[in-house]
Amino acid sequence: MRTRGHGLRHEGGRLGGFLRSLMSGVPWTDRAEHEAELRLEAPPSRVLRVHNANGRTRVHGEDRDDLFIEVVKCARAESREQAEDLLDTIRVQTRVTGGDLEIDIEAPKKWNRLAHANLELHVPRDLQVSVAASNGKVCMGGLRGAVQARSSNGSVNVTDVVGDVEVSTSNAPVSCKCTSGTLIARSSNGKIALGDHRGSIDASTSNGLIHAHVDQLGEAGCLLATSNGRIVLELPDEVDAEVDLRVDNGFIRSDRELEGSPREANGRLRGRIGRGGALIKLRTSNGSISLR
Numbered sequence: 001m002r003t004r005g006h007g008l009r010h011e012g013g014r015l016g017g018f019l020r021s022l023m024s025g026v027p028w029t030d031r032a033e034h035e036a037e038l039r040l041e042a043p044p045s046r047v048l049r050v051h052n053a054n055g056r057t058r059v060h061g062e063d064r065d066d067l068f069i070e071v072v073k074c075a076r077a078e079s080r081e082q083a084e085d086l087l088d089t090i091r092v093q094t095r096v097t098g099g100d101l102e103i104d105i106e107a108p109k110k111w112n113r114l115a116h117a118n119l120e121l122h123v124p125r126d127l128q129v130s131v132a133a134s135n136g137k138v139c140m141g142g143l144r145g146a147v148q149a150r151s152s153n154g155s156v157n158v159t160d161v162v163g164d165v166e167v168s169t170s171n172a173p174v175s176c177k178c179t180s181g182t183l184i185a186r187s188s189n190g191k192i193a194l195g196d197h198r199g200s201i202d203a204s205t206s207n208g209l210i211h212a213h214v215d216q217l218g219e220a221g222c223l224l225a226t227s228n229g230r231i232v233l234e235l236p237d238e239v240d241a242e243v244d245l246r247v248d249n250g251f252i253r254s255d256r257e258l259e260g261s262p263r264e265a266n267g268r269l270r271g272r273i274g275r276g277g278a279l280i281k282l283r284t285s286n287g288s289i290s291l292r
Contacts, residue, residue, distance in 0.1 A: 011033070030078065032075050032077075032086070032143075033087075034072070034073040034087050035072050035073075036091070037071070037175070038094070039069075040066065040067040040101065042124050046128060047128045049129075049130045049131075050131045051132045052108050052119055053134050053135075054135045054136060055119065057121070058140075059129055059139070059140040059141070060141060061123060061144065062122050062123070069119065070116075070121075071105075073090045074117070084280050090105065090107045090115055091104075093105075096107075098109075114257075125142060127143065127144075128146045128163070130147070131147075131228055132150045132151075134151075134152050135152060136154045137151065137155050138150075138156045140159075140161065142160050145178050147166070150169070151168075152171075154169060155173050155175070157174075159177050159178055161181075164182045165181060166184045167185050169186075169187050172189060173187065173192070173208070174193070175194075176197065177196055179199075182199055182202075183199060183200070187204075187206075188206050190205060191209040192209070193212075194210075194213065195212075198216040199217075200217070200221055200222065202222075203225075204225040208226060209229045209232070209287075210224045212232070214233070214239075215279075221241065221242075221278035221286045223281045225282070226285075227284070228284075229284060231289045231290070234275075239274060241276065242271075243269070243273060244280065244289065245282045246267055246269075247288065248287055249285065249286045250288040252269045254269060257273075258272060
């Protein structure tokens with residue numbers, strides 16, 4: 001556990017005083033940092049919920065029985081002393097409710113642009129994990145249970161998860177790779193990249209590209225939708241599906257042979273791959289669709 005402070009270097013008293021007068025009222029003049037470690041028992045329910053008000057959150061699933069958590073608090077202020085005082089306003093709260101472990105990182109709202117906490121959580125692989133971040137990136141990987149990740153302003157990255165995945169962010173991209181189960185992905189303003197997925201997909205964004213690579217299509221099929229952006233869907237060589245593609249302003253390209261209604265009409269293309277079955281439904285208002 002240690003605290004570090006970083007400030008401006010002043011060359012001479014006059015220059016230092018001049019810079020101080022210019023920088024008065026600017027919150028990032030000095031910085032303080034505090035590192036801490038926590039060890040917690042795994043929750044009886046095997047459910048972990050994390051809320052980080054401001055900062056990056058990373059969750060690593062590992063072959064272990066307990067939780068090891070690294071917390072790095074950072075603060076900026078007009079002086080080192082004020083920055084260190086601001087660190088004390090960041091609270092790490094842990095509690096067990098109904099068998100679920102809850103970890104809450106709190107910072108006063110009026111200081112949330114000046115103070116944040118970055119979390120690194122090393123947890124048992126079989127936990128079901130839910131992470132909510134108000135402002136910060138969320139990364140999760142190596143888990144063998146259902147995961148949820150939500151960020152208001154920050155990217156979401158999920159890798160190597162066997163279990164249902166539900167991710168969303170308001171103003172940032174979403175990336176998921178090597179996942180298995182039902183995958184739900186949402187972004188208001190950001191691209192969505194889904195790679196090497198086995199199972200069904202429901203993904204949508206208001207503004208951005210959606211690129212999905214499916215190793216095995218689930219029974220519930222694949223639904224991809226964007227208002228302004230391109231859609232690219234890559235399927236396995238052997239697949240049985242019903243296909244329904246539509247664009248309002250753009251074009252459709254299919255590298256797959258479709259049976260039933262192979263010709264595009266009025267921005268819509270429908271047909272069957274193989275024996276049919278799971279529905280593939282792709283929609284964009286302004287952009288193109290590529291089916292590979």
